[in-house]
Amino acid sequence: MRFIIIDGLDGAGKDTHARLIVEKYTSQGEKVIFRSHPESDNKYGLKAKEALLGEGKINHMKASLYYALDVIRSLRLYHGKKNAPADTLIFSRYLLGVAYLPNPLGKILYKLLAAILPTTSYMFFLDVTPEESLRRVSEREEHEMFENIDDLVKTREKALKLVDNWHIISTCGSIENVQNTIDAILDNIDHEHQD
Numbered sequence: 001m002r003f004i005i006i007d008g009l010d011g012a013g014k015d016t017h018a019r020l021i022v023e024k025y026t027s028q029g030e031k032v033i034f035r036s037h038p039e040s041d042n043k044y045g046l047k048a049k050e051a052l053l054g055e056g057k058i059n060h061m062k063a064s065l066y067y068a069l070d071v072i073r074s075l076r077l078y079h080g081k082k083n084a085p086a087d088t089l090i091f092s093r094y095l096l097g098v099a100y101l102p103n104p105l106g107k108i109l110y111k112l113l114a115a116i117l118p119t120t121s122y123m124f125f126l127d128v129t130p131e132e133s134l135r136r137v138s139e140r141e142e143h144e145m146f147e148n149i150d151d152l153v154k155t156r157e158k159a160l161k162l163v164d165n166w167h168i169i170s171t172c173g174s175i176e177n178v179q180n181t182i183d184a185i186l187d188n189i190d191h192e193h194q195d
Contacts, residue, residue: 002088007096008126009156010147011136013171018092020179030087035074037093044069052144067097099159100146110162121189125163126171130156
């Protein structure tokens with residue numbers, strides 16, 4: 001099973017590009033499962049979303065905990081099954097939720113989770129400037145606790161230090177150009193796995 005991870009700041013285009021990847025592989029006749037965390041189909045995802053819309057350190061910790069539980073739930077349901085329900089599994093938001101935690105906790109948890117949870121050669125960090133991220137998320141009706149310029153600057157700096165073995169893609173260009181870059185990397189990895 002192909003396991004694709006799309007991560008990045010809020011407003012970086014994670015779900016947009018994940019959906020385009022879904023289209024790419026379904027058009028080739030593959031079965032694809034797409035999970036965008038936190039999900040609304042379980043109590044962990046719902047509690048994570050609720051905490052993200054709140055304020056303060058308690059909600060900060062609750063959001064991180066429930067987010068992690070939601071991701072683990074998705075892994076247990078869909079990853080590494082002998083009779084896999086799909087050819088491709090795509091996770092939008094995975095390991096980099098820890099970048100929202102204060103240092104050094106975020107860095108320690110990232111290393112721990114990256115050692116325990118499955119990783120893949122299909123890991124993409126969609127990079128966007130904090131200013132562009134804020135502009136994009138300001139168009140939404142609901143705003144999460146980390147959607148302010150100070151938190152976005154800090155989170156981006158922490159995330160970029162963690163993703164040294166990821167494919168880092170700037171999403172400040174057009175959706176089409178960004179997706180062409182992603183598709184070229186996907187095709188190259190797919191080709192390497194066929195050899």
